[in-house]
Amino acid sequence: MGIKQTLLTFMKEPAYRPMDIQDLATIFDINRDEYKAFKRAIKTMEKEGLIVRTAHDRFGLPERMGLVAGKIQVHQRGFGFVIPDEEGLKDVFIPSSSMNGAMNGDKVVAKILKEDDKGKKCEGEIVQITERVNKKIIGVYEDSRNFGFVVPEDKRVQFDIFIPKNDRKNAQTGDLVQVEIVKWPDQRRNPEGVVTDVLGKKGDKGLDILTIIKKYGLPEEFPDKVIEYAENIEEEIPAEEYKKRRDLRNVKMVTIDGEDAKDLDDAVNIERLPGGNYKLGVHIADVTHYVREKNPLDKEALKRATSVYLIDRVIPMLPKKLSNGICSLNPKVDRLALSCIMTIDKSGNVVDHEIVESVIKTSERMTYTDVTAILKDGNEDLIKRYDYLYDDFKAMEELCLILNKRRLKRGAIDFDFEESKIILDDLGKPIEIKPYERAIANRIIEEFMLVCNETVAEYMYWTKIPFVYRIHEEPDQEKLERFKNFIYNLGYTVRWSQDIHPSNLQDVLEMIKGKNEETVVSTLLLRSMMQARYAPECVGHFGLAAKYYCHFTSPIRRYPDLQIHRIIKEHLRGKIDEKRSERLVKIVDTASKQSSDMERLAQDAEREVDDLKKAEYMSYRIGQEFVGVISSVTNFGMFVELPNTIEGLVRIADLDDDYYVYDEEHLMLIGERTKRIYRLGDSISVKCSRVDIDNREVYFDIIPTESEIEMDLPVPDVKGMLNDFDDEDEDGESFEEFEEGYWEGEEKSHDTQNLIKI
Incomplete structure (x- = not known):
């Protein structure tokens, strides 16, 4: 048992009372040589929120001291929620007056002041900040005679940042800058910082997305050492590598991706077998041949953990020489791969499989659009052009439908959300936003990658070798x-x-x-469901109704896939002994945690860029009318979603034809006099009235129907009454608090592919 677990077990004893480091060292008989490591372990546990320190420098378990350790999520209005580190604990509401200098994302310890009552969250106060995360802030610089200050772009950061005159780096009033905080806020003073970078003026081309990149701390450039290492990689495959691998260069296979994709990491081939079975080959780029353990590429890939896709730009996990070059399965060139070849019966069961290191040569670089046009529209020109592949595409469609039917039959959840496609012009202005269809070609690749990921996960599970699984736990x-x-x-x-x-x-x-x-x-x-994540333990994937699942199919853009390729290849070569297995335990644990954290960060950045461009798109359409569906009803208004996936708010304060009562049980607004009802799912006509691009918010006004206009009901003059309306109910609970409370801190919008990411 490690020192952390030993200390936690000791502190859970009923007789334990908080002790300082000296007392703990005495009890555990720690000698002088061991004391530094022991002290470091205590500090690490404190930083991780496993234990907390009292005002008298004594340590204990937070849950036994009326405390909760976790991460603070701050709302732009100043209040926040502590999301506990310990699973199963409820979020803790923190009023703005009880933040005590904590900033959004900080690791904190909260003291519970009010317990959960009548469905409302328990309330607390921040008593300790164990780790600061907002080391760099993006904001607008404002100058004065003797000093300057920066107003953060992120409205969840509640403090302006004081900038000494000598630390402004020639920033001028109105400049968008990045600052590094050197003194943290407390109850009496704002944080102090130094300007590290002057980014430009708001409105400059591309600066809006760059601001989000810097806000989330996403890496913009690869270190010189990494680029140099990549440039020195030999592009030609060594002769000895051909001898060690299965030669599949004569097998007809294709990549199927979006038109803009440049990192092609999966290819597929299919063959109909006698008796009605199918042989499906999924061939994945062998990135690990170039990205060896602990080389500069591997260290940088682990740090990034994922590629980030921000509409018109990609922040890749690997340098372009690999991601778009020697690792990308470009057509008609030899490439190294790791192939999973499966025999699948007419019911969709994998009856046999093998995983081999291979050399492949893809026949064509197909797009989702073209394959869909062949299968769905019967496009004669494309059918003629790809006549030698036509039967393969038909067989892929057949197998896709079989696999999908089997998956749904076992109970997998198939969310059929329409995701949005945002199109920008050369200046970065959004010119079109439309739903992105999951067409038959997309579904073919989705089903093939899913069955491959399951097959690999089950195979590796029974080897008992440490591995990175993709898990999705049961809902709360x-x-x-x-x-x-x-x-x-x-x-x-x-x-x-x-x-x-x-x-x-x-x-x-x-x-x-x-x-x-x-x-x-x-x-x-x-x-209402849990978020999928990476873990060393195989506990299954609830959303897919799969007992075994992993991510095997995208090693160019996801670190877990790259890491498990390395493990699989070592296993196939018989190189994993007991000593290596012990080392892998730590490796897969680190990879799982880092990849889960960076995946969430990437999702947040991608979502914010989408919301930004949606708000900008609507800012050019103020006054225009639309038909949408009421997607959420709250105690201060309702959200309306348009067919193009853009969502806007109709404030209850702007419904001036009547007083409206919020029916929480049935999620509807009911007019007191008119009895007019606005309920979830209703179709409604709206006009875009206002857009707040900085906060990514769109506002709508309702357009009454002709029958409503003709209604001659007495309506009081409530204009004056509504002037002071501040989005709060009589208990002072804003919608954001309500929604956070109702959904336990979940994000308002989700990446739907997070459940079944392939």
């Missing part, structure tokens, strides 16, 4: 009960026990398919 029962009550109030009755199965939730999706409330119910169901 409390959230599911709320969801169950919600759909009951919409008129849907569901019956499931404590032992929820994904098929129960898939049944709900089937019930609401094609209904007005389909998107709303699907979104709320998604919010």
